[in-house]
Structures are given as C-alpha cells and as structure tokens.
Amino acid sequence: DTAVSQTPKYLVTQMGNDKSIKCEQNLGHDTMYWYKQDSKKFLKIMFSYNNKELIINETVPNRFSPKSPDKAHLNLHINSLELGDSAVYFCASSLWGSGIPNTGELFFGEGSRLTVL
C-alpha cells in the first residue's frame, strides 16, 4: 500500500491553464505539506495543513491554492500557469501536531513533475 500518493505523476500543460495535483495519505497523520523542488533540486516548503487547517503559508503566488477536504487529503490547485511553475511538487505528511510523541519525520509522495510550455 502506498503511504503518500500523488496524482498525476506527470503533467504537461500550456501557459495560462489551470491544473490540480491531488495528494492522499493513509498513514493516519495529522499534518500534510506541499513542497516545490526546482530544477536545481532545491526543496522549498509551500504550505502545511494540520487537521484541515492551514498552518504554514510561505511566500507563494496566490495563483497557488491548497485545499484540504479532510486530514488525509491535501490538493494543490494552480491557476494561470507560468513557465516558472515548472518543477516537481512533493506532497508529504507527518505525525506533527497529532498529540502523539514523534520526531516529525516527513513521509514523501513520489512527486508530480509539472512542465509548463
């Protein structure tokens, strides 16, 4: 069973389009994240949700909108895609904020490679 799964794995689209990436975790974790990895492999946090509530919202264009319908899902919607949005987007989850003693290890999905043409 996949612990953190993202769909789609690959996404190729034109500038100006709107697209979504979905993420689901079956680990029972309370906190989920979106990270962006650029072409230089730099990992940058975008958002974090704890039990459906937004707790981290880094400086990200407001074209990016996360949605968490429940604590097992965190989707990322991107409006008006730009060339610079091309990257690999990683979803992750952790036990942080669950009330269970833990060390916050992140469990990552396989990544979704977005290419904007």
Next chain:
Amino acid sequence: AQKVTQAQTEISVVEKEDVTLDCVYETRDTTYYLFWYKQPPSGELVFLIRRNSFDEQNEISGRYSWNFQKSTSSFNFTITASQVVDSAVYFCALMPNTGNQFYFGTGTSLTVIP
C-alpha cells in the same frame, strides 16, 4: 535563524571508495531534529536517519554512518565502500522543536563511478 548548509554541490567517487557528505546547521533552538534524505535518480525522497539534539551518539547502519557534533553544529554522513546504487542527491534537514517546518539544505549530488 534556521539554516542548513551543504557546501558540497557535487561529489564523484570511484566505486568502493569511502565518501563523506557534510552538513552544517544553524538554529537557536535547544531542541531540534536532524535528518538525512536520499533522492535517487528515480526521484522519490527516501528517509535515511533522524537524530535529536540530545543524542550525540554516532550511528552506523550497514555501510552508512552519521557523525553528529553539536560543538561544530555538524551532522555528517559517511558512506563506506560506495556502490553505484548510492548515486543520488542527498539532503540534510533541520526541524526545530518550535515548529513543524523542515529546513532543507541544497543537497549534495553524489555520483559513484563503476
């Protein structure tokens, strides 16, 4: 400020050589956690190890070992007798106890040449 520095951008070694990947961190928190993740060419991020700030014992897992030194704020990773399968980008990360945010280093790309 919270920061992780991996000064080595790229390293190449010949198979069976030992290699050490450096990681230096900055934090004002007294409690924090340090991590190493591996990203092979297939792209997924694989957790390797977690260390808390109160445990300075070095750890060995097979060919992998980690040296945590609070005095120098370093958490270095050594691969002994490297293999081609070790070729990957390795990330060091810091998680202060005051928040749930990870601070990743910029990664070290390791190439093991057969």
